Amino acid sequence: MKTEVLFSNISTFFSQFASGDFYNKILGTAIAILLVLVVFSILNRIIGKMAAATLPQPRAFVIKKVIRYTGYVVAVMTLFNALGVDLSALLGAAGIAGIAVGFAAQTSVSNVISGLFLISEKPFQIGDVIQVGDVNGVVQSIDFLSIKIQTFDNRYIRIPNETLIKTNVTNITRFPIRRLDVWVTVGYKSDLERVRSILLDVASKNPYVLDNPEPLIVFDKFDSSGINILLGLWFEKSEYLNLKNSIMVDIHSRFAQEGIEIPYPKMDVYMRQPTA
C-alpha cells in the first residue's frame, strides 16, 4: 500500500513535466525574472549616471548598489511567488536567522552604518590626505565596511568605518592653504628684533611661502637653552615637502651667515671636592 502511494506520488511528480502548463509556467517565470533584472539594470544605469553627475562618488556608488540589490530581491521574490512558495514561513525563518546573524555580524553592521554616516557627513573625500591615529595617507576608496588608504611609503591600509566614527580624523588637505610651523631656538644673547627681520626676510625669499596670509612670528618662551620662536609660514597645500626642506636649509644657512647661535641643551656641572 505504502509502495503504491509512493509510486503514485512519484508518477504524479514526473507527470507534471509532461504537461504543457508546467513549461508555460516555467517560461512565464523566467520571462518575469528576466524583465525584472533588465528593468532594474536600466534603472541602475540611468540613476547611476544622474547620481554620478550630481552627487559625490561614494554616494553615487551606494545608490547604485542599493538599486542592484533591490533588483535581486525583487527577482527572487518573483521566483518564489511563481513557484507558489509561501513566503510567510520563509520570512519567519529569515527573521530568526537574522537575529542569529545580527549577533554574529554586529561589527560588520556597525561598519556599514558607520560608512553611511561617513558618506553623509563627508569629513573627507577620495584623494584627500588624512591622518587617523598614527596613520597618514591618501584616501583611495570609501567602501561599505572600510576605507582604504595609500600611505606615503606606499603601504595599503584598511581602516574600518567604525574606527573612523569613534576616533579623531584629521583631513590635512581639506583647505587649499596650510601653515607650516617652524620652531626656532636662539641664544639668550641674540638681538630678537634682528632675528625677527632675518626670519621674515628668509620667508620672503622662499618661493613656496605665500606673502598673504603673512608669515607669523611668535616669541614663545624663555626655555632652558634659549628663546623659542614660532615661525608660521603659509603655503599652497601641495608644496608641503618643498617648503619644509627648503626653509630649514634657508634658516640654518642664514643664521650661520648672520652669526646667530642656535643653542642646544647644555648643563653646567660643578664638581664638589670631598672634605678631608
Add this chain to the structure above:
Amino acid sequence: MWNYFAPKEITWYQWRLDGGRAFLRKNGDEWRLAFFPGTYMDMVPDSGGPEPVDQPGSAAVSFAVGTGKKVALRPHFANRPYLITVRNEIRLLPGAEARFTVALPPLLRFELEDGTVLAEKQLFNLSPTWFGDKESGDLCLSLPLMLDPQCKGEVETLEATDGNTGVDNLSRVSECKALIHCDIKVRNSTKNELDLKRIAIFTDLMNIYEQDGLLLSDTVLIDTTAEGGLRMSVDEGSHRNRKKVHAGNRSGLSELLVRRGMKFLKVITGM
C-alpha cells in the same frame, strides 16, 4: 619682436626683454630654447629681437622636437591671476573712481605657426600669494610693487621707501615693450566708503594688443554694485582696432561675477 620668422639653422637668436632674455636655436626638427627671467624690480627698458648671438650664456637650455619653419616668441597672460597692492590704503568715497596703471609681466611662449608650444616661461619670477580666505581663494602671482592711483591724470609724487617716486617708476615701466600695460579703474557705486588695499586681475577674458611695439591689454573695470557686491569686467573698446596678439577666452560673459562668486570678490577691496 612678436612676429613669426624663419630662423636660420644652427644659429642662436636672442630676445632682449627689459631685463630678461630668451634664446632659440633651430637644427632641423630640434629646437633648443632658453630663458633668463630676470627680476621685476630690476627691469630696464631694453627690448628687441630676434637677433643672432653666439651662445645663450648661463641660461638653462631645454629641448623640443617638432617640424616647423616659422617660430615666434608670443606674450600671454600668466596662468594665475596677478595681485597688486596699493601703496597706502585708499579710501574711495561714494561715487568716486580711482585709476591705476600697471605693467604685467607676460608668460612667454615659443610657438610655431600652427600654435604648437615649444617652451614657455614667466618673464620675471614672481612670488606666490593667496587671494581669498583660509577656506577658499586663488593662488596668485604677486607683483612686488605698490601702486599709486592716478586721479585726473595726476601722478603721485610722494617718495616711496625704496627712494623711487611714482613718476620714476611709471616712466621706467612705460618704456618697457616686453610688459603688458594695463589700465585699471575702480569705481565705488555704493553709498558707503570703500577701502582699497589689494587688487586682483583675472585675465581669463582679456586680450593683448600691440601698438608701436608696446603691449596693451583691455581695461579692467572693478565696480561695486548698489547691492554691495563687486563686479569685474573688461572693456575692450579702447583698443579694438589694434593688432591683437593674444585673444582671451570667449565664454559669452564679460563679467566674472558669476564665475568667481560673490564672497570671494568681496576680498578684492578688503570688504
